[in-house]
Amino acid sequence: MSASDDPMVNHFDEVTGLLYLEGQLDEDHAGEVAAHVASCPACGQLLRALEKESVWLRESLATDDEPIPAHLMAAPQRNSAHWGWIAAFGLCAGGLYTLWNGIVAPSIAGLSQGGFSQGNVLTMLLFQGTFWKGWDAMRSLMEFLAMATLGSLVIWLLRKQWRHFTPIAFVMGAVAAALTLPPAAAAADVEHGDPSYTLSAGQEIRNDLIVAADRTRIDGDVDGDLIVFSNSLTVNGHIKGDVLAFGSAIRVNGPVDGNVRVFCQAFSLSSAVGKNVTVWTGAFELDEKSAIGGSLTMFSGTSELNGKVAGDLLAYSGSLEINGSLGRNAAIRGDRLIIGSAAEIQGQTKYTGRRQPEVASGAKLGSPIQVTIPKRGPDYSRVAYYWHRVLFWGASFLFGLMVLILAPGFFVDAGQAAKRVGPAIGFGILFLFATPIAAVIACVTIVGLGVGITAFLLWGIAIYAAQIFVASWVGEKLLGEKVGMGPAIGRLALGLAIIRVLMIVPYAGPLVAFCVVAWGIGAIVLALHRKVSPQLTAAA
Amino acid sequence: MDRRKTTGAMSEADLAQVLSQVRAGDADAWGELYRQYAPAIFRFCRRLLPAREDAEDATTEIFMKVRQKLGTYDSSRPFTAWLYKVASNHCWDTLRRRRIRQDLETGDVDALPLEHPDPGQLERLQNEHTSKEVRAGLAKLPDRARMALVLRYYADMSYDEIADTLGVRRAFVGVLLLRARHQLRDALGQSGTGMAATAGSGRKT
Numbered sequence: 194m195s196a197s198d199d200p201m202v203n204h205f206d207e208v209t210g211l212l213y214l215e216g217q218l219d220e221d222h223a224g225e226v227a228a229h230v231a232s233c234p235a236c237g238q239l240l241r242a243l244e245k246e247s248v249w250l251r252e253s254l255a256t257d258d259e260p261i262p263a264h265l266m267a268a269p270q271r272n273s274a275h276w277g278w279i280a281a282f283g284l285c286a287g288g289l290y291t292l293w294n295g296i297v298a299p300s301i302a303g304l305s306q307g308g309f310s311q312g313n314v315l316t317m318l319l320f321q322g323t324f325w326k327g328w329d330a331m332r333s334l335m336e337f338l339a340m341a342t343l344g345s346l347v348i349w350l351l352r353k354q355w356r357h358f359t360p361i362a363f364v365m366g367a368v369a370a371a372l373t374l375p376p377a378a379a380a381a382d383v384e385h386g387d388p389s390y391t392l393s394a395g396q397e398i399r400n401d402l403i404v405a406a407d408r409t410r411i412d413g414d415v416d417g418d419l420i421v422f423s424n425s426l427t428v429n430g431h432i433k434g435d436v437l438a439f440g441s442a443i444r445v446n447g448p449v450d451g452n453v454r455v456f457c458q459a460f461s462l463s464s465a466v467g468k469n470v471t472v473w474t475g476a477f478e479l480d481e482k483s484a485i486g487g488s489l490t491m492f493s494g495t496s497e498l499n500g501k502v503a504g505d506l507l508a509y510s511g512s513l514e515i516n517g518s519l520g521r522n523a524a525i526r527g528d529r530l531i532i533g534s535a536a537e538i539q540g541q542t543k544y545t546g547r548r549q550p551e552v553a554s555g556a557k558l559g560s561p562i563q564v565t566i567p568k569r570g571p572d573y574s575r576v577a578y579y580w581h582r583v584l585f586w587g588a589s590f591l592f593g594l595m596v597l598i599l600a601p602g603f604f605v606d607a608g609q610a611a612k613r614v615g616p617a618i619g620f621g622i623l624f625l626f627a628t629p630i631a632a633v634i635a636c637v638t639i640v641g642l643g644v645g646i647t648a649f650l651l652w653g654i655a656i657y658a659a660q661i662f663v664a665s666w667v668g669e670k671l672l673g674e675k676v677g678m679g680p681a682i683g684r685l686a687l688g689l690a691i692i693r694v695l696m697i698v699p700y701a702g703p704l705v706a707f708c709v710v711a712w713g714i715g716a717i718v719l720a721l722h723r724k725v726s727p728q729l730t731a732a733a
Numbered sequence: 734m735d736r737r738k739t740t741g742a743m744s745e746a747d748l749a750q751v752l753s754q755v756r757a758g759d760a761d762a763w764g765e766l767y768r769q770y771a772p773a774i775f776r777f778c779r780r781l782l783p784a785r786e787d788a789e790d791a792t793t794e795i796f797m798k799v800r801q802k803l804g805t806y807d808s809s810r811p812f813t814a815w816l817y818k819v820a821s822n823h824c825w826d827t828l829r830r831r832r833i834r835q836d837l838e839t840g841d842v843d844a845l846p847l848e849h850p851d852p853g854q855l856e857r858l859q860n861e862h863t864s865k866e867v868r869a870g871l872a873k874l875p876d877r878a879r880m881a882l883v884l885r886y887y888a889d890m891s892y893d894e895i896a897d898t899l900g901v902r903r904a905f906v907g908v909l910l911l912r913a914r915h916q917l918r919d920a921l922g923q924s925g926t927g928m929a930a931t932a933g934s935g936r937k938t
Contacts, residue, residue: 241852250914268766609829
């Protein structure tokens, strides 16, 4: 039976037979095979067997015994990723806002009031309850928003797993939302501008007032808090609670008994505020007529302080001109500080900035200004600096090696994800900011401190791990896609070296570092999501 | 050469019209195109990806890619060829992502088994196994071997297309296919009737 029984003929091998059958041989070679087959029954039999096998394979593969599943019958429409993005950005915005107004600003104010020169933020977070004063209404609203967004995000991510339970999940989500909502909504009057909203003089709102409008003017009085989302806002009436405002131009001319927190482009205050003021704005003017009973915390491009501040001043401001009076200490960080002749600072003034402050001769200061002009950037002339860089490279390489050995599957996944640069960086930036916010929310709200701190730790690890996946990508670009552990380690080492060299370049280095972190985190997130929801990767 | 499996028939002119409507954003045309090709693509994925869930997901994802990338399709070439190219790239990418230790598979691939099959035994193997068993055997093969067989004998891809999809040299495709056939024979021989693996005499050109 076997072809080798025939000793005299130069038989062809099986590959040649297959290539001949599939028409892949050149003419001369095919002619040789045909001639040989004509005179060799054994090889002819082999060819026939292979040909029958081809037919058998085609038939076996083509046999149609499995109908397409019902849920695949309808064509996929434009993917629904956009609402996932919206949900994620909603979470991001809500969380950022909560983080800022609820925790960071009061914490910083608290830190400076408490006399901490350098704060351990985590310690302060653990005692964050102290800094929540006067924030109950806002807190429950923001909690609701954050939890609702987080919930919808989770549902969206798990919808693959719950394919048939999605409606149930949504109903459950809605029920949970309905249970959470009433306390937040019942406490306030909610008004929508059409397009503008005006509370006329003489009118009075007996509880909180929430306004969303194009232009808002509050000439009447509000007994509770005033919360405004509006392009422009002018407050002339008396607000007995807090003022919380988002917008482009905000003016507060009427007295406020509580706190003022604004997030806007331009803010001017020319009235008395009973408690603290927190400002995040491009341009800020504190009028001569203004008086702040508590502390002033500000993040601002240019600012003029002409009024009175009874408490501490904490300022991060591009340029700051002080002509008013400060009752206590001032901590200022910025580019330029001018203290005019009318200024009066009772406590200590600490200033950190690139330029020496300009102090007019008439200014009254409780003590001389402590000026710190920080030396920018690392000392490139020291050998130790480069030695440290090498050590850092070694540490990151070891870390990468550990990931590669312990979780090779994840390493490959994340490496693949890093190749999709755009989505990776997009998701990376999102999660880079959203994760700490979600963690803070978890710390402060229902989920609990443990979850929050764990999330923070994982986030930190992800930031560190980000570089190894980007490094693998860089290495692959330079060394090729050779398969196996050795080449993978080589790519990692070379990629990390290149990234770390780029990171120490003056000025461009921090940007490189940011991109690497965002990109790598995105790759990690995409790789993780791939496990949770394959649809997401296609949508991205 | 176009023996690719699709349900029903759509003439070339119809297809061209449907494609231009889909490009213009017509949802009905998109539904029509999907109904025409989704079953074949689902079966294609089903043969390539071991888990049914994965095949379902892959089908959806492939069609989303198709919709995104339709602008890059060169209408002078057969649509099915392009469609299968998109599908096979997607599946191969999925498989590669899953494969944890890639080096297990590539190292010895150049070494082709040199024993020849006994034609009689081969025929018996073909007679004894149902299509379903063949597909079950296929699922046991290494990813690349399975890909090669399905791309060639289900999707009717050319050697060039297969080489391009799997990232191998064109000259290597024949070796890959033959090796895959050997592996399939072994898999069926072991699982089925207890037939001995390929027992033949070695010979060379």
